[in-house]
Amino acid sequence: MNKTKERNEHPLDELLRTDRIPHIWCPGCGIGTAFSASLVAMKTSAIDLQKTVMVSGIGCSGRGAGYIKLDSYHTTHGRAIPFATGMKLANPELNVVVFSGDGDLFAIGGNHFIHAARRNIDLTVVCVNNFNYGMTGGQAAATTPCNARTTTTPRGNPETPFNLPFMAFAAGASYVARWTILHTRDLTKSVEEALLRRGFSFIEVLAPCPTSYGRRNKQKPLDTLKAYQERTVIKHACHPAEVQLDFERGITLGKFFDLERPTFLDMYDRTCRPQERIEKSEAV
Amino acid sequence: MKPAVLTGEHFITGDVACAEGALAAGCRFFAGYPITPATEVAEHMAVRLPDVGGTYIQMEDEIASMGAVLGASCAGAKSMTATSGPGFSLMMENIGLAICTETPCVVVNVQRAGPSTGLPTLAAQGDMMQARWGSHGHYEIITLAPSSPQEMFYLTITAFDLSETYRTPVLIMSDEVIGHLSERVIIPEANAIKPRSRPKPKGRKDRFKPFQPGPNGVAPMAIAGEGYGIHVTGLTHDEKGYPVMTAEAQEAMLAQLTGKIHRNLEDIIRTEAYRLEDADLVIVSYGVSARSSLAAVDEARQLGIKAGLLKLVTVWPFPEERVRALAERVKGLVTVEINLGQIHLEVQRCAAGRAPAMLVGHAGGAVIPPERIIETLRNFS
Amino acid sequence: MKYWRVPLDADQIEVTRGIVHIVAERCKGCGYCIAFCPRDVLEVSPRYNAKGYHPPQVKRADECVNCHYCEIICPDFAIYSVEASADLV
Numbered sequence: 001m002n003k004t005k006e007r008n009e010h011p012l013d014e015l016l017r018t019d020r021i022p023h024i025w026c027p028g029c030g031i032g033t034a035f036s037a038s039l040v041a042m043k044t045s046a047i048d049l050q051k052t053v054m055v056s057g058i059g060c061s062g063r064g065a066g067y068i069k070l071d072s073y074h075t076t077h078g079r080a081i082p083f084a085t086g087m088k089l090a091n092p093e094l095n096v097v098v099f100s101g102d103g104d105l106f107a108i109g110g111n112h113f114i115h116a117a118r119r120n121i122d123l124t125v126v127c128v129n130n131f132n133y134g135m136t137g138g139q140a141a142a143t144t145p146c147n148a149r150t151t152t153t154p155r156g157n158p159e160t161p162f163n164l165p166f167m168a169f170a171a172g173a174s175y176v177a178r179w180t181i182l183h184t185r186d187l188t189k190s191v192e193e194a195l196l197r198r199g200f201s202f203i204e205v206l207a208p209c210p211t212s213y214g215r216r217n218k219q220k221p222l223d224t225l226k227a228y229q230e231r232t233v234i235k236h237a238c239h240p241a242e243v244q245l246d247f248e249r250g251i252t253l254g255k256f257f258d259l260e261r262p263t264f265l266d267m268y269d270r271t272c273r274p275q276e277r278i279e280k281s282e283a284v
Numbered sequence: 285m286k287p288a289v290l291t292g293e294h295f296i297t298g299d300v301a302c303a304e305g306a307l308a309a310g311c312r313f314f315a316g317y318p319i320t321p322a323t324e325v326a327e328h329m330a331v332r333l334p335d336v337g338g339t340y341i342q343m344e345d346e347i348a349s350m351g352a353v354l355g356a357s358c359a360g361a362k363s364m365t366a367t368s369g370p371g372f373s374l375m376m377e378n379i380g381l382a383i384c385t386e387t388p389c390v391v392v393n394v395q396r397a398g399p400s401t402g403l404p405t406l407a408a409q410g411d412m413m414q415a416r417w418g419s420h421g422h423y424e425i426i427t428l429a430p431s432s433p434q435e436m437f438y439l440t441i442t443a444f445d446l447s448e449t450y451r452t453p454v455l456i457m458s459d460e461v462i463g464h465l466s467e468r469v470i471i472p473e474a475n476a477i478k479p480r481s482r483p484k485p486k487g488r489k490d491r492f493k494p495f496q497p498g499p500n501g502v503a504p505m506a507i508a509g510e511g512y513g514i515h516v517t518g519l520t521h522d523e524k525g526y527p528v529m530t531a532e533a534q535e536a537m538l539a540q541l542t543g544k545i546h547r548n549l550e551d552i553i554r555t556e557a558y559r560l561e562d563a564d565l566v567i568v569s570y571g572v573s574a575r576s577s578l579a580a581v582d583e584a585r586q587l588g589i590k591a592g593l594l595k596l597v598t599v600w601p602f603p604e605e606r607v608r609a610l611a612e613r614v615k616g617l618v619t620v621e622i623n624l625g626q627i628h629l630e631v632q633r634c635a636a637g638r639a640p641a642m643l644v645g646h647a648g649g650a651v652i653p654p655e656r657i658i659e660t661l662r663n664f665s
Numbered sequence: 666m667k668y669w670r671v672p673l674d675a676d677q678i679e680v681t682r683g684i685v686h687i688v689a690e691r692c693k694g695c696g697y698c699i700a701f702c703p704r705d706v707l708e709v710s711p712r713y714n715a716k717g718y719h720p721p722q723v724k725r726a727d728e729c730v731n732c733h734y735c736e737i738i739c740p741d742f743a744i745y746s747v748e749a750s751a752d753l754v
Contacts (some may be wrong), residue, residue: 017515017526019526020526027446041627043608050509050510051509053508053509055355065515066515066517066526066527070513071506071508071509071510071512071513071514071515072514072516073355073385073508073515073516073517074355074515074516074517074518075351075376075378075381075518076351076378076380076381076518079347079348079351079377079378079381080342081348081351082315082347082348082349082350082351082352082355083351083352083354083355083358084355084360085315085341085343085348085351085352085355085379086313086315086351086352086353086354086355086356086357086358086363087355087356087358087359087508088355088359089313089341089352089355089356090312090313090355090357090359090361090363091359091360091361091508091509093509094359094508094509106435110342111344111348112347112348115343115344115348132459164355205574233403256523264341265339268334268339272334272340273335275335
């Protein structure tokens, strides 16, 4: 008996705009896996999906919002976080997930990221880090490793990349983790935790970009995933200043920080609406 | 909770009147960034919004402010921001997103002299063409120009009404003088203000197409969390909201975005006429310059010059028909504005072949005195 | 599969059985499911899908333990597994 069947319903189809699948992501691109993990986490976390919104910026990862069958907003380059901030503040009942890439969130949108973390806006930010600008053909990003080759650093990148978890932690995020797409179970669990954690949650997901970054840095997609398997060390609670991202020396993964503190809206209600608070407590 | 509509007689600045107008219109979200001479709008909103169940946030810059305003609007709140020249430049990208995604919002520009940092504390009207074309691509936009604190109040309500009705950003192009001028402002009873709201979708949620226009050319708007599962993108999209990368889709989308404005010009365009009936020289002006122009009309009449004023309350879309009709029967048109010729170009275009058009302009930093206008009227007649 | 240490209750553990489903038309042939299947259930199919990629095919169906790893590593929503008994019902 042939147990392999050709069936066309995937368990995630209920959350996918199946009329737009196959998606635009290249063969071997890790965004699809990070996206898939985020969808699974949305299901398993048991949050109200009707009240869940995905906001993306621009770039390959920014296309995420276009494939989820929930309210989804594909905004301008780097501005997903301010847009998401407005949404959350206008309707605090919404679960707002920002799904975007490293170029979008940390170069053009870097300022918005640190301020949203500082304010502790209750958002879940999933950043797919593929070390370059994939959509435009593989230019250097704020995350491109030193000496790596891209179309705009043909002799090697002279710049130093950001340490994203450290930046998120330093700016005041409530939840900080990093995984690779190979560690998809841990990643899914992390997104689930982040969805349930009140406050600004940040998850960096390392993902191969075979077409743009991999091709210029002699990384075949399977080799990249093998490197994720061999060179990564899981160190939960590792201080974000000490997490490494070096394909030679090692890559630190894990949940680095998870601590609840009052969100922007908690503080706003406390400081700007004291009267209303009194009325509420009297009603109880 | 305190009342959102502060019924009564007030002596307040244009900036404060603008904020009160927004609250009266139902605005419950403001994101902004301090900038002279618009800061007082933000300051007043920061005081008042939490008391009426709204939220104020000071963002990290004007780009973020505009982003947050759009997010809040998509989550169902009537939203606004206020800024001046440099901040207006930064908002342009997301104003384009608002146009493309048909997201209602109100943007106030209390103009100061530019380019660049320019004269932060002094008035100008130099951003009028930026209001029209500042974001990239071809589009239509609604722009109103108040010329008193009282108008700052009423036109802010109008701005929200038009924005909600037509699902488009509406710009209020004020200026430093009007923003900082204190005058009597009468706020009516709350039940005398009937704010309009965006059209709501009906019917089956799974069949809803978020960009399929209704009878007046405007698509009903589903907001986040209502269960419609909509996709909204700044890419060229079809009626379902899905990106379509073709010239045909682009043509269809632009026809929709511009068409909904074109077919509702009667509701959108507002002008005021002063002594136009028998005028043979017509001043076209708006904002603070309309005040100088009003004085100039009366003084010119005393000198025997049959002057009149067409005040543009709606500047964009430009009231072409009205200007053309006037140009048919008058000896000349004089545009008065604090720039070196922006709306003047539009007047010239509409008057071409019908009547000569002159400019009384100023580089910015001062209000145009009525004497300068009269001088030009004299030379004309 | 060889274990370097056998659990004391190994005889009581019921290993689940899975059936792999492949949505061939969505596949882009990255090979992640084949390379990282812990039971080596999959291999590259010689046939092409409409987009010109080689989807995976099942070579050792009985080895599948329904761990879902192929399903969650797949970037293209093109493969998943279900529990054998449930599927046969």
